Structures are given as structure tokens and as C-alpha cells.
Amino acid sequence: MSIQVGIIMGSKSDLHIMKDAADVMKEFGIQFEMTVVSAHRTPEKMFEYAKDAASRGLKVIIAGAGGAAHLPGMVASITTLPVIGVPVKSSNSIDGWDSILSILQMPNGIPVATVALNAAKNAGLLAVQILATANADLSAKMQQYKDDLKKKIEESAIDLENYS
Numbered sequence: 001m002s003i004q005v006g007i008i009m010g011s012k013s014d015l016h017i018m019k020d021a022a023d024v025m026k027e028f029g030i031q032f033e034m035t036v037v038s039a040h041r042t043p044e045k046m047f048e049y050a051k052d053a054a055s056r057g058l059k060v061i062i063a064g065a066g067g068a069a070h071l072p073g074m075v076a077s078i079t080t081l082p083v084i085g086v087p088v089k090s091s092n093s094i095d096g097w098d099s100i101l102s103i104l105q106m107p108n109g110i111p112v113a114t115v116a117l118n119a120a121k122n123a124g125l126l127a128v129q130i131l132a133t134a135n136a137d138l139s140a141k142m143q144q145y146k147d148d149l150k151k152k153i154e155e156s157a158i159d160l161e162n163y164s
Helices: 012-028 043-052 071-078 097-104 120-132 136-161
Strands: 005-009 032-036 060-066 083-088
Touching: 005 012, 005 071, 012 032, 012 060, 012 083, 012 120, 012 136, 043 071, 060 071, 060 097, 060 120, 071 083, 071 097, 083 097, 083 120, 120 136
Parallel strands: 005 032, 005 060, 060 083
Antiparallel strands: none
């Protein structure tokens, strides 16, 4: 099976957040690649990565960035693939708001799906759902994942109700 998801981040310091997206890929058996691509420090690398992503077989890109967080939007401006942005609360961040707004407030014509602050797991799950639209086995795995979530909540409710 070929690599279907690219997970990129503006700095290695974002790995503690972005590993959650990689963990989701592993859980669902999806091949992925992960690297550092900085919109500000390595713009040529970012351009080449985004330009070549589809021809290399990628179907979705998950891009995490903190601070000014231009990486997801810049990548989305170059590729036709869906880009999922993960705002990262970094050391130079303004409580993460700068990252959230930089990714969320994209101009019309350059969409970036944006998840919550530090929510790389949700980005991974959204990537799975995108891929599952064309893969019945993956769709079944996603349904099982959601059924398991429901079961956990139902079990938690029973535990809580029996507490008193």
C-alpha cells in the first residue's frame, strides 16, 4: 500500500502534538510520511512538497504549525489535495489564538479544514474519514471506531449511575 497521508509540521518542536495524527494513521493501518516543512524557514521545500504531493500518491495533507502558522494555508494554495490544519500552541504563541486564526481565516478559494488547538488526533480522524469515502474497508473501521466511542460513553454512564 502506498503512502496516502502526509503529516508535516513547521518545527520538530511540534512533534509532541503531531504524533497524535501519526498514531491515528497507525491505528487504522494507513501509510503516512512525516517531516518538518517550514513555510518561513524552508519555503522552497514547502513549495516542492506541496507541488509534488499528489503525484507521489498522497491523498490528504495534515499540516501543523504554531505562531503565525502559515504552513497549512500556503500548502493549500499550492496543492489540490485536502489540507487539514492543526493550530499548535507553541512557545512563541499568544495562547494559540494566533495559530488558530492564521489557519482558520483563509481567503475564499483556498480552503483549509481546521481542527481545534493541538487537536492532531482529530486531524488524523478527519483524514481517515476523507480516505474512507473511497474505501469500504476503511469506512467499516471508522464505523467500528465510532461504535466503540459510543460504547465507552454508555459504559461510563452506567458506572456513574451505579456510583450512588
